[in-house]
Amino acid sequence: MSVILQCTGLARHFGGVFAVNGVDLAVREGTIHSVIGPNGAGKSTFFNLISGEILPSSGTVTFDGTDITGTPPHRMPHLGISRCFQRTNVFPDLTIHDNVWAALFARMNKGPADYLKRRNAFPDIEEKTAQIIREVGLAHKTTALARTLSHGQSRMLEVAVSLAGLPRLLLLDEPTQGLAPEATVEMTHLIRSLAGRYTILLIEHKMNIVMEISDTVSVLSLGRMIEEGPPAQIRTSQRVQDAYLGRDTA
Numbered sequence: 001m002s003v004i005l006q007c008t009g010l011a012r013h014f015g016g017v018f019a020v021n022g023v024d025l026a027v028r029e030g031t032i033h034s035v036i037g038p039n040g041a042g043k044s045t046f047f048n049l050i051s052g053e054i055l056p057s058s059g060t061v062t063f064d065g066t067d068i069t070g071t072p073p074h075r076m077p078h079l080g081i082s083r084c085f086q087r088t089n090v091f092p093d094l095t096i097h098d099n100v101w102a103a104l105f106a107r108m109n110k111g112p113a114d115y116l117k118r119r120n121a122f123p124d125i126e127e128k129t130a131q132i133i134r135e136v137g138l139a140h141k142t143t144a145l146a147r148t149l150s151h152g153q154s155r156m157l158e159v160a161v162s163l164a165g166l167p168r169l170l171l172l173d174e175p176t177q178g179l180a181p182e183a184t185v186e187m188t189h190l191i192r193s194l195a196g197r198y199t200i201l202l203i204e205h206k207m208n209i210v211m212e213i214s215d216t217v218s219v220l221s222l223g224r225m226i227e228e229g230p231p232a233q234i235r236t237s238q239r240v241q242d243a244y245l246g247r248d249t250a
């Protein structure tokens with residue numbers, strides 16, 4: 001399987017704090033790759049470096065063979081990278097259908113003149129909209145306004161809007177945070193079902209989910225990558241256990 005995302009020597013410091021400190025990471029296409037680590041390990045900073053929210057102090061990010069280091073976030077969807085933001089990428093007063101449709105419309109580079117055409121002038125967008133809504137299990141809610149959804153359904157819609165960016169790489173930042181147990185199970189199944197067709201880079205605190213769905217797990221501690229491998233290896237790693245217990249792993 002080929003590597004789609006490669007980080008080399010990626011580092012970012014804030015004053016004297018090395019939030020991310022020389023991280024190398026290779027994500028293989030079609031896999032679910034999780035990044036875990038104790039609080040303050042550098043996971044969010046690492047994600048922000050990949051998605052262009054912040055610039056690295058040093059190091060590079062390569063996507064599909066192209067150096068994308070420092071590419072601003074609004075360019076990422078054009079490259080094939082979607083980041084699933086909690087609530088910020090959804091219009092509450094639009095229906096589920098229209099949220100996904102609008103994201104697809106924008107992604108497919110239709111211009112303002114196209115927008116004035118009748119909706120049914122875009123059967124390709126219509127078909128893809130329905131497919132994505134089915135994929136996230138919201139087909140029964142297609143005509144509901146986004147603001148009427150339950151918390152779990154809102155999260156599914158956020159994923160749907162990200163998928164409407166037609167990504168090859170999907171960045172998921174704690175997708176099950178705050179979800180009830182049933183919705184957590186649904187989200188876990190959804191993520192698993194996306195593997196193969198998409199590459200997923202995931203930050204997730206719930207260890208049982210990480211171990212259940214990941215192909216590869218990378219462990220950060222104090223900004224450094226301390227372990228990487230399949231879940232079984234991570235589960236039994238003394239270094240990982242030490243990091244979570246706050247023991248010095250140096």
Ligand SMILES: Nc1ncnc2c1ncn2[C@@H]1O[C@H](COP(=O)(O)OP(=O)(O)OP(=O)(O)O)[C@@H](O)[C@H]1O
Pocket residue numbers: 014017018019020037038039040041042043044045046
């Ligand atoms: N903008 C910033 N300015 C100063 N320090 C920062 C900034 N962002 C992050 N840090 C510091 O960098 C380190 C890593 O933070 P980061 O949020 O990336 O970790 P995390 O693994 O995502 O933590 P958590 O699991 O608690 O969300 C922490 O020590 C944090 O205080």
